[in-house]
Structure formats: structure tokens, C-alpha cells
Amino acid sequence: MWDFFQTVRHRHSVRRYQSDVAIEPEALHGLLEMALAAPSAGDLQAYHLVVVRDAETRRKLADLAGEDFLTESPVNIVVCADPEVSARQFGQRGRDLFALQDATIAATYIQLAAVAEGLGSAWAGGFHEETVRSTLELGSHLRPVAILALGYPAEIPEPTPRRKLNDLVTYI
Numbered sequence: 001m002w003d004f005f006q007t008v009r010h011r012h013s014v015r016r017y018q019s020d021v022a023i024e025p026e027a028l029h030g031l032l033e034m035a036l037a038a039p040s041a042g043d044l045q046a047y048h049l050v051v052v053r054d055a056e057t058r059r060k061l062a063d064l065a066g067e068d069f070l071t072e073s074p075v076n077i078v079v080c081a082d083p084e085v086s087a088r089q090f091g092q093r094g095r096d097l098f099a100l101q102d103a104t105i106a107a108t109y110i111q112l113a114a115v116a117e118g119l120g121s122a123w124a125g126g127f128h129e130e131t132v133r134s135t136l137e138l139g140s141h142l143r144p145v146a147i148l149a150l151g152y153p154a155e156i157p158e159p160t161p162r163r164k165l166n167d168l169v170t171y172i
């Protein structure tokens with residue numbers, strides 16, 4: 001079992017999948033449980049997770065996001081913010097910011113849990129919310145913010161470069 005630091009270092013966006021190898025329900029359940037373990041503003045968990053296994057729906061999502069890896073991966077998770085859940089406690093800041101933060105942190109936890117489970121993942125973000133919402137028949141209160149591809153990798157991606165700490169960090 002990798003420690004946390006190894007897990008983080010081994011997470012790379014996987015864009016090629018073994019499409020014929022399913023994710024076991026227990027493994028998928030474990031990833032979803034890890035999303036729930038993520039921090040959230042006021043512990044409200046202002047998000048909703050849509051697990052898409054249906055091939056036709058994954059094809060549609062791949063077209064909407066312009067990313068074929070969503071079809072190749074046997075599972076997509078559409079991570080949605082639920083802004084009004086956060087707005088009830090935090091008003092406009094909850095609606096505009098906290099719900100999006102809750103959702104994206106949950107997505108990140110899923111991606112890290114995937115590594116620990118031996119799975120790969122990739123985030124697709126280039127889609128129109130409205131078309132994804134209507135394709136999945138989501139309630140108008142939900143904002144799809146990320147579509148995650150999940151599956152067993154068919155490639156070992158090269159680590160991508162990172163900006164220097166000095167460019168990104170200020171010590172005071």
C-alpha cells in the first residue's frame with residue numbers, strides 16, 4: 001500500500017483505458033465513500049455525484065466534453081455543485097463559491113482514491129453546463145462542474161511539469 005505522498009505523486013491524468021475491464025462495485029463504492037470524506041463548508045457537502053456506467057450516455061458526455069476518454073473509461077462520475085444547499089447557510093458566498101469548492105474537493109478525493117485503488121482517472125471540464133444538465137436530466141438546481149473518467153489504465157502517462165515553488169508561494 002502506498003503512503004499518501006506516493007499516492008499523490010502517482011496521480012496523473014489517464015486518457016487511455018482498458019475499456020473492457022469493469023470497475024468492481026466495491027471499488028467504486030470505496031471511491032464514492034472517499035468523496036464523502038472530503039472537507040466541505042459547514043460540513044454541508046453541497047454537491048451531487050452522478051455515476052454514469054451506461055455506454056450510450058458516456059458517448060454523449062464524451063461528445064459534449066470533446067474527450068473520447070470518457071467513452072473509453074467504463075465509468076464516468078459527473079460531479080455537480082448544489083449551490084442552494086450552501087446558500088441556505090452561507091448566502092451568496094455559499095452559492096457562488098463554497099458549493100463549487102465542495103464539489104471540486106470531492107472530485108479531487110475521488111481522483112486520489114482512484115490511484116490508491118489501482119485505477120486511473122482524468123478530469124474533463126470543457127462542456128456547457130446546460131447541455132450536460134439536460135442530457136442527464138439533472139435538476140436545474142445542480143451545476144455539473146467536472147466529468148471524471150475512471151477505469152483501469154491502458155497507458156502509463158508521463159509526469160507533467162509543474163511550475164516552480166518560488167513562482168507560486170510567498171512567505172511572509
Ligand SMILES: Cc1cc2nc3c(=O)[nH]c(=O)nc-3n(C[C@H](O)[C@H](O)[C@H](O)COP(=O)(O)O)c2cc1C
Binds near residue numbers: 124160
Ligand atoms: C478544472 C480542470 C479542468 C480540466 N479539464 C480537462 C479537459 O477538459 N481535458 C483533459 O484532457 N484534461 C483536463 N484536465 C486535466 C489537466 O489537463 C491535468 O490535470 C493537467 O494537465 C496536469 O496533468 P496531470 O493531471 O497528469 O498531473 C482538467 C483539470 C482540471 C483541474
